[in-house]
Amino acid sequence: MSKDNPFRFTGVECVRFAVEDLAGACRFAADWGLSYVPSVDPEVKLFRAVDGSEVQVVETDLSRIERTPIGGGSGLCEIVWGVEDQATLAALAEDLGRDRRVEIDKDGVLHSVDDLGINLGFRITQRKPVHFDVTRFNAPGQPSRINRRAPAYKVAKPREISHIAIGVDDASEAARFYIERLGFLVSDRYADRGLFMRCSPSGNHHHVFFMNARVPGTRFNHLAFKVRDIHEVIGGGQHLDSLGWKTFAGPGRHTISSACFWYFQTPFGGSWEYAADEDVVTEEWEAQDFAAIAHIFSEWTFGLEKSDGTLKGPISASKEQKL
Numbered sequence: 070m071s072k073d074n075p076f077r078f079t080g081v082e083c084v085r086f087a088v089e090d091l092a093g094a095c096r097f098a099a100d101w102g103l104s105y106v107p108s109v110d111p112e113v114k115l116f117r118a119v120d121g122s123e124v125q126v127v128e129t130d131l132s133r134i135e136r137t138p139i140g141g142g143s144g145l146c147e148i149v150w151g152v153e154d155q156a157t158l159a160a161l162a163e164d165l166g167r168d169r170r171v172e173i174d175k176d177g178v179l180h181s182v183d184d185l186g187i188n189l190g191f192r193i194t195q196r197k198p199v200h201f202d203v204t205r206f207n208a209p210g211q212p213s214r215i216n217r218r219a220p221a222y223k224v225a226k227p228r229e230i231s232h233i234a235i236g237v238d239d240a241s242e243a244a245r246f247y248i249e250r251l252g253f254l255v256s257d258r259y260a261d262r263g264l265f266m267r268c269s270p271s272g273n274h275h276h277v278f279f280m281n282a283r284v285p286g287t288r289f290n291h292l293a294f295k296v297r298d299i300h301e302v303i304g305g306g307q308h309l310d311s312l313g314w315k316t317f318a319g320p321g322r323h324t325i326s327s328a329c330f331w332y333f334q335t336p337f338g339g340s341w342e343y344a345a346d347e348d349v350v351t352e353e354w355e356a357q358d359f360a361a362i363a364h365i366f367s368e369w370t371f372g373l374e375k376s377d378g379t380l381k382g383p384i385s386a387s388k389e390q391k392l
């Protein structure tokens with residue numbers, strides 16, 4: 070069942086957060102380069118990437134289930150997955166309805182829940198890729214940018230949501246629902262402690278990453294956005310840094326997925342990641358187990374030297390000296 074994308078998934082459409090500091094979260098999303106879009110419900114703050122990928126933010130209210138993030142405090146309320154057509158929504162409703170709640174709201178979004186209690190939505194995709202001039206590089210003997218200056222970015226303008234990462238007690242257990250019920254594929258793994266999964270055979274290397282967390286329970290870890298190239302990762306990151314937002318990790322380059330990254334701490338209960346040049350795969354991709362590699366997190370990194378999350382390195386050190 071899993072090889073042919075039975076539910077015709079397209080990717081992460083929208084991530085809904087509940088946060089304790091709504092004003093701070095909105096300021097961060099705008100500084101990140103997302104566009105604020107007035108929404109019908111004034112209590113829901115809506116931000117979009119260039120292709121229409123969305124982040125929705127509400128204030129945490131533990132007396133209301135739809136405003137209670139998983140893990141408490143600030144964090145994830147719902148992940149909305151995109152699908153190609155109405156027939157898929159009907160098939161999902163029928164399949165998921167066998168053993169869990171399913172509701173279709175007034176906008177036609179199907180709502181359900183995974184086996185860990187993470188709220189899931191499914192809607193016909195509204196994302197539309199927007200064409201832009203792809204950055205050209207002059208390799209030795211093979212130049213492809215002639216008589217043109219290279220692009221420079223003062224701020225980032227994220228194109229689309231790439232993936233979401235969630236800390237769990239047991240990553241392979243968390244992945245089971247997605248593989249067996251939704252037809253997701255494992256793209257790479259770190260033994261059973263971290264699983265990178267994609268929602269369709271061709272496309273992004275991963276759309277969701279489950280990782281065993283140090284603290285018990287299920288919690289939002291990070292949300293990644295694709296930007297155009299490594300220069301936009303750096304330009305966007307420098308902009309965030311200049312505004313006083315704190316680096317979580319980066320800049321650097323991932324071992325798994327090949328992406329150049331820069332993570333920032335956010336008011337969303339986890340970090341956000343600028344990512345460029347991630348692997349794109351097809352059904353011919355062969356998943357690898359990276360368990361034997363000690364430094365799985367990055368090929369190289371400034372700022373984060375230990376995979377236990379301890380910040381050490383040039384960026385954090387220079388910050389500390391300035392303070």
Ligand SMILES: [Fe+2]
Pocket residue numbers: 232234291293342
């Ligand atoms: Fe990531």
